Amino acid sequence: MKSPIFVGYLTMVRKELVRIFRIWSQTLLPPVVTMSLYFVVFGGFIGSQVQPISGYSYMQYIVPGLVMMSIITAAYMNTVSTFYFAKWQHVIDEILVSPMPSWAVIAGFVSGGIIRAFLTGVLVVAVSLFFTHLVIFNILILFAAAFLTALLFSLAGIVNAIYAKSFDAISIVPNFVLTPLTYLGGVFYSIHLLPPFFAKLSLANPILYMVNAFRYGFLGVTDVSIGRCFAVIAVFTLLMLLWTLILFRKGAGLKR
Amino acid sequence: MSPAIEISGLKKVYTTGKTTKMEALKGVSLTIQKGEFFAFLGPNGAGKTTLISILAGLGIKTEGTVKVHGVSIDENPDLAKSFIGLVPQEFNFSIFEKVLDIVLDQAGYYGITRKEALPHAEKILKELGLWEKKDQQAQALSGGMKRRLMIARALIHKPQILLLDEPTAGVDVELRRSMWEFLKELNESGTTILLTTHYLEEAEQLSERVAIINHGEIIEEGSVQQLLSKLHFVTLLLDTVETINEAVMLLLRGEPLVRDEEHVLKLTLKPGDTINEVFRKLSSIGIHEKNIRTTGRMLEEVFIQLIEKK
Numbered sequence: 132m133k134s135p136i137f138v139g140y141l142t143m144v145r146k147e148l149v150r151i152f153r154i155w156s157q158t159l160l161p162p163v164v165t166m167s168l169y170f171v172v173f174g175g176f177i178g179s180q181v182q183p184i185s186g187y188s189y190m191q192y193i194v195p196g197l198v199m200m201s202i203i204t205a206a207y208m209n210t211v212s213t214f215y216f217a218k219w220q221h222v223i224d225e226i227l228v229s230p231m232p233s234w235a236v237i238a239g240f241v242s243g244g245i246i247r248a249f250l251t252g253v254l255v256v257a258v259s260l261f262f263t264h265l266v267i268f269n270i271l272i273l274f275a276a277a278f279l280t281a282l283l284f285s286l287a288g289i290v291n292a293i294y295a296k297s298f299d300a301i302s303i304v305p306n307f308v309l310t311p312l313t314y315l316g317g318v319f320y321s322i323h324l325l326p327p328f329f330a331k332l333s334l335a336n337p338i339l340y341m342v343n344a345f346r347y348g349f350l351g352v353t354d355v356s357i358g359r360c361f362a363v364i365a366v367f368t369l370l371m372l373l374w375t376l377i378l379f380r381k382g383a384g385l386k387r
Numbered sequence: 388m389s390p391a392i393e394i395s396g397l398k399k400v401y402t403t404g405k406t407t408k409m410e411a412l413k414g415v416s417l418t419i420q421k422g423e424f425f426a427f428l429g430p431n432g433a434g435k436t437t438l439i440s441i442l443a444g445l446g447i448k449t450e451g452t453v454k455v456h457g458v459s460i461d462e463n464p465d466l467a468k469s470f471i472g473l474v475p476q477e478f479n480f481s482i483f484e485k486v487l488d489i490v491l492d493q494a495g496y497y498g499i500t501r502k503e504a505l506p507h508a509e510k511i512l513k514e515l516g517l518w519e520k521k522d523q524q525a526q527a528l529s530g531g532m533k534r535r536l537m538i539a540r541a542l543i544h545k546p547q548i549l550l551l552d553e554p555t556a557g558v559d560v561e562l563r564r565s566m567w568e569f570l571k572e573l574n575e576s577g578t579t580i581l582l583t584t585h586y587l588e589e590a591e592q593l594s595e596r597v598a599i600i601n602h603g604e605i606i607e608e609g610s611v612q613q614l615l616s617k618l619h620f621v622t623l624l625l626d627t628v629e630t631i632n633e634a635v636m637l638l639l640r641g642e643p644l645v646r647d648e649e650h651v652l653k654l655t656l657k658p659g660d661t662i663n664e665v666f667r668k669l670s671s672i673g674i675h676e677k678n679i680r681t682t683g684r685m686l687e688e689v690f691i692q693l694i695e696k697k
């Protein structure tokens with residue numbers, strides 16, 4: 132016999148899976164198209180003019196960062212949209228009236244984000260094989276970095292959806308926080324190539340640590356020590372988890 | 388044995404703006420025994436949905452205690468929720484989901500697997516006339532069907548207590564009666580039922596006990612009989628042979644009679660009034676009554692009188 136809470140959790144995960152595949156042209160296709168363009172334009176056209184970084188061709192260097200970028204977006208977009216819709220249509224009430232504890236509900240939503248992030252990551256890596264060959268330095272680090280980052284941004288999606296009072300509010304974070312931080316997060320360059328001031332400034336950007344940890348898993352090169360990368364990711368993930376739990380406990384934005 | 392629902396000193400204050408607040412429940416106390424069929428009556432904005440939401444775990448109370456089967460919703464909210472099934476006032480399922488999936492997913496949240504839930508889902512969907520629609524998206528259902536879908540969903544985990552927030556709003560007379568039958572049977576088989584309604588006939592038909600709520604306060608509570616005994620006046624309808632027109636009404640000026648329809652007069656009697664006077668007057672002007680009946684809306688009158696009194 133399965134535990135009731137586990138059955139509830141599996142019900143949520145099943146719904147997420149069905150949804151991700153049913154609307155695959157909105158969930159899985161866009162990152163494949165966008166990232167192909169990045170590979171062609173940045174990796175191909177521009178990259179051919181750029182010096183190798185840390186012994187890797189520019190194309191090889193930017194692939195991990197671009198994969199991470201799509202993982203972040205996929206994780207975030209999945210929870211923010213399912214959660215916001217559930218809240219907006221009051222479908223979330225179906226779960227809130229049930230005896231499922233908050234942590235299990237959060238786990239259900241987060242799993243959806245992580246599953247979509249994982250599928251997206253695999254697809255984008257697959258597309259990158261048309262442009263460069265795959266190097267894997269340490270698969271454990273690679274998966275750990277991807278998992279924690281997906282977890283962090285799935286939680287961030289929930290937090291944003293809880294606060295959001297309109298559809299517009301769910302795109303504020305991606306447009307004004309996520310995109311700038313990702314572009315400045317060392318996806319396209321090593322911070323050692325920046326003037327010292329901007330190199331220092333980049334260290335304040337949490338996404339830099341995620342991109343670098345992930346790139347280390349592929350290529351074995353990183354701008355910051357790998358230990359520090361994971362420390363930063365872990366701290367942010369923990370804080371976000373705490374924030375989500377507190378919001379759920381209070382019923383903020385969910386209960387009347 | 389602990390009661391099904393025990394509410395004591397329940398208050399709810401909504402924050403409606405930066406400085407404005409709205410007290411939707413002003414200290415409600417109420418006990419509902421297991422197996423009871425209880426109706427909540429009240430006008431729009433009385434606080435019915437607010438109360439039901441708190442019971443079901445969707446609303447946050449400001450003050451007071453609530454126990455469900457003896458379990459405090461503060462100490463063990465998850466256990467308290469497991470006793471309850473909720474049929475909310477507004478549709479709150481995903482219109483893109485299939486009918487059967489909506490019901491089975493709800494079972495999942497209560498810890499029942501799809502396979503375990505399927506036989507019961509089939510049974511209640513059949514009873515509620517929705518089995519043929521099981522593979523359709525919820526948006527393809529009519530309003531009455533959607534309401535029944537919410538009843539099926541609320542019953543999938545076989546709750547001991549069923550809360551229904553205006554279950555028959557927007558449901559035609561025939562369907563309403565069949566829903567009443569369904570709820571009566573459910574209650575007879577042991578489910579405690581608490582429903583809110585504007586239809587006074589509904590409370591009269593279904594429930595043993597009624598509470599009248601207005602402006603966040605219970606202003607009257609008791610059996611339907613007890614409430615009726617508080618009537619200050621009685622209204623009767625007289626079916627007449629002759630047509631009631633303005634000329635007739637002019638002759639009847641001063642009598643406690645009002646024209647209700649072409650062949651119907653409404654008679655309002657206060658305590659101490661005698662009916663004979665009225666009939667004598669009627670026959671003196673040549674009006675003959677075929678039939679005398681009650682309005683069938685007695686509770687409505689209690690309701691209006693009680694609300695006006697406060």
Ligand SMILES: Nc1ncnc2c1ncn2[C@@H]1O[C@H](COP(=O)(O)OP(=O)(O)OP(=O)(O)O)[C@@H](O)[C@H]1O
Pocket residue numbers: 387401402403409411429430431432433434435436437438476
């Ligand atoms: N989320 C909310 N925020 C602020 N005020 C609210 C909220 N929900 C309800 N109210 C107010 O609380 C009061 C009670 O509302 P409630 O919905 O409980 O009434 P009701 O008895 O269910 O009415 P109806 O019969 O129309 O459904 C109303 O004055 C309403 O405006």
Ligand SMILES: [Mg+2]
Pocket residue numbers: 435436437476552
């Ligand atoms: Mg209501």
